[in-house]
Amino acid sequence: MTDHYAQLDLEGSRVGTWEFTDTECYRLDSEPRRGGLHHYTAADQDALWTLLGEKNGWYKEGPTATFHRLDLFAGKFHRRMARPEQPGRGRDNIWYPGEAEERTTIAKARGQLAVLTRKLEELCQTVHPEGTNLDVYGHDIRNLLILASTEVEAHWRGVLTANGQVLERPNTADYVKLAAPMRLREYSISIGAFPWLGPIAPFGNWGTTGKPTQELAWYAAYNETKHDRDGQFPRATLRHAMEAVCASVVMTVAQYGLERALGDGSLLIANYALVDTPDWKPADLYTPPYDAAGWTGVPFAF
Incomplete structure (x- = not known):
């Protein structure tokens, strides 16, 4: 299973984007992705979160979380629906990649x-x-x-x-x-x-x-x-x-x-x-693509 997460700082601003599988995780927005400073491997996801420092404040969910699972992978967007790259409100906080x-x-x-x-x-x-x-x-x-x-x-x-x-x-x-x-x-x-x-x-x-x-x-x-x-x-x-x-x-x-x-x-x-304006949650964010494929529109599952 693969998931993408937004990493937020303690003030709620996005500071990174991560990809998680069952046995590894790494930052998509840093190079090198695998083998670099922000690349971790473990026996399973629970061990991964512990390795990252979950017990010391890097929480997976809740209002004080620093990692939030994204509804859409990096480079994906819903057609004719504008959303933000950062959580929160703001008149300029949404845009449309397509x-x-x-x-x-x-x-x-x-x-x-x-x-x-x-x-x-x-x-x-x-x-x-x-x-x-x-x-x-x-x-x-x-x-x-x-x-x-x-x-x-x-x-x-x-x-x-x-x-x-x-x-x-x-x-x-x-x-x-x-x-x-x-x-x-x-x-x-x-x-x-x-x-x-x-x-x-x-x-x-x-x-x-x-x-x-x-x-x-x-x-x-x-x-x-x-x-x-x-x-x-x-x-x-x-x-x-x-x-x-x-x-x-x-x-x-x-x-x-x-x-x-x-x-x-x-x-x-x-x-x-x-x-x-809407109070956008971290899960709602659009994330820039980090590969040559670029942006891809995907249908919203009504």
Whole structure:
């Protein structure tokens, strides 16, 4: 059996990457790997951990651990899912190793998000987004809600398809599978043009009650007003349209990282700020490849 581990220092920062088999372990990020200073052999894994110094503080698991088993081997990543190289939080703490293959997809997503942002700002020049005004509804607001929500659906379907899911008529029972691996519930967004508004967490409780459509108020409103405009027109509120636009921001960032998703130095990245971001665990980390094979995308096991 072979496993890869991230080695952390006592402050929780990653300082090394190790490969373990049943009888040996060595650091992948140092040369020489075998036969070098960081190469150990023993009769079995228990003896290996003892040799490393487990009894003196080099623990395999728990909150004070210095070694953490990685979910993915070095050089592996899940398609269209951004993750960090270091544990913890941070607006710049995630990136996507497969971005070169997704340049066209990223450009299209960024272009569509620019359209959504422009339409939202135009609406808010007529209806000031504050207080009870957020519950105003109308045709242009409904159109933005529908456009932003279908963009989020496109992201959802794209991620599932990239990871090998074959879906003829997907719905939120399928889409909600993304909430946990992409840590969508942990993101919140502030909009620079409206600093008086609090952070928006468009996926705040998604996947927590077994009712994935109703858990997203903006998405439920989109479904209702799309299928029954006359009866559900009041559901197409400015609040829900704004949440749907922020959901599109979160989905783009969660796939490609902040700078790649919004464009370093662009108006988009200036307009949206990540207030809350996922607390990534050591097991979640992406690890650079240490051989000529380079990065390889692997499907997420939903």
